[in-house]
Amino acid sequence: MTKKIKSAELVSEFVEAFRCPLCKSSMKVVDFKSLICSKNHTFDFSKQGYVNLMTHPSKSHYKRELFKARHKIIIESHLYTPIHEMISKVITEYMDVSVKPFMIVDLGCGEGSHLQRILDECKVPAMTGVGLDISKEGIAMAAKRYENQIWLVGDLAKSPLEDQSFHVILNILSPSNYKEFKRILVEDGLVIKVVPRPNYLKELREAFYDHKEKRVYKNDQTVSLFKKHLRLLDVFHLCYSKNLNETELKNLVQMTPLAWSADKARIDAFIHRDSARITVDLDILVGMNKGLKRKLSSHNRMGGSE
Numbered sequence: 324m325t326k327k328i329k330s331a332e333l334v335s336e337f338v339e340a341f342r343c344p345l346c347k348s349s350m351k352v353v354d355f356k357s358l359i360c361s362k363n364h365t366f367d368f369s370k371q372g373y374v375n376l377m378t379h380p381s382k383s384h385y386k387r388e389l390f391k392a393r394h395k396i397i398i399e400s401h402l403y404t405p406i407h408e409m410i411s412k413v414i415t416e417y418m419d420v421s422v423k424p425f426m427i428v429d430l431g432c433g434e435g436s437h438l439q440r441i442l443d444e445c446k447v448p449a450m451t452g453v454g455l456d457i458s459k460e461g462i463a464m465a466a467k468r469y470e471n472q473i474w475l476v477g478d479l480a481k482s483p484l485e486d487q488s489f490h491v492i493l494n495i496l497s498p499s500n501y502k503e504f505k506r507i508l509v510e511d512g513l514v515i516k517v518v519p520r521p522n523y524l525k526e527l528r529e530a531f532y533d534h535k536e537k538r539v540y541k542n543d544q545t546v547s548l549f550k551k552h553l554r555l556l557d558v559f560h561l562c563y564s565k566n567l568n569e570t571e572l573k574n575l576v577q578m579t580p581l582a583w584s585a586d587k588a589r590i591d592a593f594i595h596r597d598s599a600r601i602t603v604d605l606d607i608l609v610g611m612n613k614g615l616k617r618k619l620s621s622h623n624r625m626g627g628s629e
Contacts, residue, residue, distance in 0.1 A: 325370070326372035326467075327355075327356065327368045327369065327371075328355045330372035330470070331355035331368050334352055334368075334374070334473055335351075337426070338350055338351055338352055339488070340485050340488040340489070341358070341485060341488075342360075342483060342485045343360035343364050344376050344377075344378050344477060344481045344482065345362075345364045346360060349485075355368075356368055358376075369466070372467075372474065373462045373463060373475065374476070375459060375475075375476040375477075376475050376476060376483040377459075378478065378481055379478075384580070384583065385433070385458045385460065385461060386460060389577055390433060390458075390461045391577075392573075392574040392576075392578040393433060393434055393436070394434050394468075395571075396571065396574050397436040397437060400574070401565075402567070402603060405561055405563060406437075406517060406603075407440040407443075407444050409559055409607055410441050410444075410517075410607060411441050411444030413515060413559070413607070414445055414491055414513070415447070417513055417556075417609070418490060418512075418513060420449070423449045425447065425449055425451065425490050426488060426490055427441075427452050427453070427489065427490065427491040427492075427493065428452075428455060428484065428489045428492055428507070429453070429454045429493040429495065430455055430479055430492060430493065430494050430497065430503075431455075431456055431496075431497025432454030432455060432456050432462075432474075433456055433465075433497075434464040434468075435461070435466075435468065435469050435472065436465075436468075437493070437495050438452050438465075438469075438472065438493065442472070451472070451473070452471075453472065453473045453474075453475065453484075454473070455475045455476075455477045455479065455482075455483075455484070456475075456477075457476070457478055457479075458476070479498075479503055480500055480503070482500075482503045482506075484503075484507045485507065486506055487506075487507065487509045487510065488507055488509070489507050490513070491513050491515060492504055492507070492508055492512070492514045492515065494514065494515070494516040494517070496605075499548070501552035504552070508612060510612070511611065513610070513611055514553055514608075514610045515609055516549060516607075516608045516610070517605055517608075518542045518545045518608065519542060519604065519605060519606075520540075520562070520605055521540055521542075522562065522602050523602065523603065523604040523605060524575075524579065524601065524603070525602050525604070526599055526601055527582070527593070527601075528540075528581065530592070530593045531582065531586070531590065532585065546608065552613075553612065554610055554612065554614075555609070555610050556609045557608075557609040558606055558607065558609070559606070560605075561603065561604075561605050561607065562602070562603070562604045562605075563603055564600050564601060564602045565600070565601055565603070566598055566599070567599060567600075567601050569594065569595065569597055572596060573594045576590055576594050
């Protein structure tokens with residue numbers, strides 16, 4: 324069975340979760356090759372197994388080399404494994420994961436490794452993952468590697484996702500659209516957003532930049548915006564460091580926008596070290612639609628405080 328047909332079969336099982344990004348009408352899989360809406364807007368499955376649901380051309384700074392480096396950092400270097408473990412624990416503690424289908428969407432999923440690792444950690448076969456990103460390069464890579472999830476090229480501002488269709492929204496180090504979050508989330512569903520804290524990758528900031536404003540990052544505004552739109556259930560702060568070798572440092576630099584405006588000589592000096600200790604400093608924000616009441620027994624089991 325080709326990846327194209329396998330993907331079409333998978334999407335057909337959960338097609339109620341999608342809608343046309345042009346006219347917002349319902350969709351169906353036709354001949355295992357296209358997603359077609361009730362007004363006949365047609366989106367073909369690619370040979371790699373993803374569907375491009377963009378309504379306009381887009382340019383992205385995120386290129387293939389960046390996604391390849393990101394995949395190696397996530398899967399081979401395990402730099403973000405504690406994040407995946409914590410998010411999977413939040414999902415299984417807060418949610419009734421026996422619901423079928425249980426739908427998780429990663430908005431701004433890149434090449435898909437964060438979503439796949441979190442699903443692996445959850446160990447719930449009935450969970451279905453959907454990854455959406457504006458970058459065709461990233462989604463093509465995700466579809467090639469992870470055949471058991473659904474991968475979509477799409478614009479979150481014109482989301483191809485149906486109202487109240489997803490139990491968990493993941494938003495990992497990526498921009499948010501809270502209007503869409505609230506629209507596609509099921510009642511009592513969770514939004515899990517990962518945001519940097521001041522010491523996140525501080526070694527790169529210190530190596531690349533002299534100006535204080537480039538060296539210091541604050542997430543106050545991001546957290547305030549989250550709290551403005553959603554009921555904040557919990558915040559989990561993770562701070563740890565990991566030793567990376569020269570090859571891993573090169574991958575880290577390739578995957579991060581921190582290097583985009585840095586001086587080449589400084590980048591070269593950093594990546595030619597034998598190794599370096601790298602700091603990961605992140606907040607995991609857990610929220611739900613405002614106005615809903617949630618029993619916090621599971622929340623309390625995790626030892627959090629509201």
